[in-house]
């Protein structure tokens with residue numbers, strides 16, 4: 001469907017309603033009647049408030065970034081950041097995740113009046129802390145039109161309910177790089193997500209530790225997938241949300257870690273009564289079974305795991321390749337006084353530019369896959385429904401058959417300059433986790 005010639009103007013803003021947002025984008029659902037937009041969401045870029053100037057265009061891509069991605073995207077010919085992001089999804093992420101699970105969307109032109117109206121009209125819907133942090137970037141001239149993953153477009157005439165989950169799975173594997181320092185051994189046995197919880201707790205970014213462990217969700221075992229879902233339900237943080245007919249009924253809006261709007265189990269049980277035909281008190285369990293079964297059967301996370309594994313050296317290895325790529329002295333090796341230690345990384349520093357580029361590209365691609373979310377939507381099929389174009393899943397215990405679809409969202413390119421930050425964050429997480437271990441198990445030299 002061509003979007004040429006279409007420009008969203010100020011008066012169109014009333015047809016778009018707040019859906020949610022992350023740190024970088026705000027997402028609106030469509031309630032108007034234009035066939036071009038029905039069943040779509042609009043994803044609009046934001047700009048941090050503390051940043052003095054709005055920016056547009058691709059000036060924020062560095063020379064090295066342009067070289068890094070040159071085989072997949074010609075960043076020089078991109079007219080805007082949306083343009084570049086769109087090509088990144090199209091050329092880098094879709095080949096990894098499969099086009100049946102990703103909609104790259106199309107760009108649509110927006111006027112400044114439209115963006116200003118969107119900013120003004122949605123202020124009260126947005127979480128305060130998100131409003132304080134960023135606003136709509138009114139200098140953008142386009143936004144992305146993406147299919148709305150929480151509705152089924154070929155709406156039957158009957159009112160069929162639709163229930164959707166949004167899961168931010170995070171890192172599904174343990175690193176096994178030979179470049180991990182000895183002191184960092186916990187990384188080989190404890191998930192990054194669980195270790196990060198300790199730091200988040202210490203920094204007050206969460207008030208409680210999540211029970212969720214991504215290794216369960218990615219395990220391929222139905223029991224462990226189910227355990228992961230139960231943990232997500234108990235401690236959702238920003239990793240789990242549920243929508244009923246497009247409305248949030250469980251989890252926090254706006255993506256924060258700790259603004260979970262707690263809804264009692266009973267209220268949730270009542271709300272999903274139309275979709276899950278189980279007795280009250282059993283519906284949550286059955287719903288989580290349905291999601292587990294779907295993840296298990298569809299194998300949709302296998303692709304994501306493969307994409308995440310493009311990081312095969314871990315940041316402790318990739319950081320050295322990064323300094324090769326930007327042709328600067330390695331800050332990590334510089335700080336190592338011990339020559340023996342820095343010898344360890346000399347093999348990385350003698351790699352060719354192309355080899356270094358491949359390592360860093362793999363790392364950043366994996367970073368996208370470690371931070372994206374997955375949306376799975378379900379609608380019950382009824383006796384007499386025609387053959388469905390969707391996959392189906394059977395909920396054994398209630399003998400209900402559901403259409404479902406699974407999509408990945410938020411597949412943004414991670415900036416190259418974040419590499420040093422990734423290295424530092426990793427060190428902080430380890431220091432904090434090791435400190436905690438000591439506190440719990442006693443220091444190594446304390447007598448038992």
Ligand SMILES: O=P(O)(O)O[C@@H]1[C@@H](OP(=O)(O)O)[C@H](OP(=O)(O)O)[C@H](O)[C@H](OP(=O)(O)O)[C@H]1OP(=O)(O)O
Pocket residue numbers: 022023024238255256257367370371412414418
């Ligand atoms: O570093 P992490 O694992 O904490 O991930 C960040 C996310 O934090 P969380 O999932 O809550 O732990 C963080 O999410 P929140 O803003 O905390 O919801 C962002 O997704 C961030 O990506 P970006 O800077 O917007 O490109 C994420 O940064 P990246 O590491 O993916 O670049």
Ligand SMILES: Nc1ncnc2c1ncn2[C@@H]1O[C@H](COP(=O)(O)OP(=O)(O)OP(=O)(O)O)[C@@H](O)[C@H]1O
Pocket residue numbers: 019020021022023024025026027041043146147148149150166255373409410412
């Ligand atoms: N295609 C879609 N269909 C339905 N809902 C969507 C879609 N895309 C995004 N959303 C909703 O909007 C929210 C914000 O979108 P998104 O995660 O893309 O924002 P972001 O700013 O890029 O996030 P982050 O801070 O993680 O980078 C999502 O959490 C989801 O609830």
Ligand SMILES: [Zn+2]
Pocket residue numbers: 319320323330331332333334345349
């Ligand atoms: Zn180095």
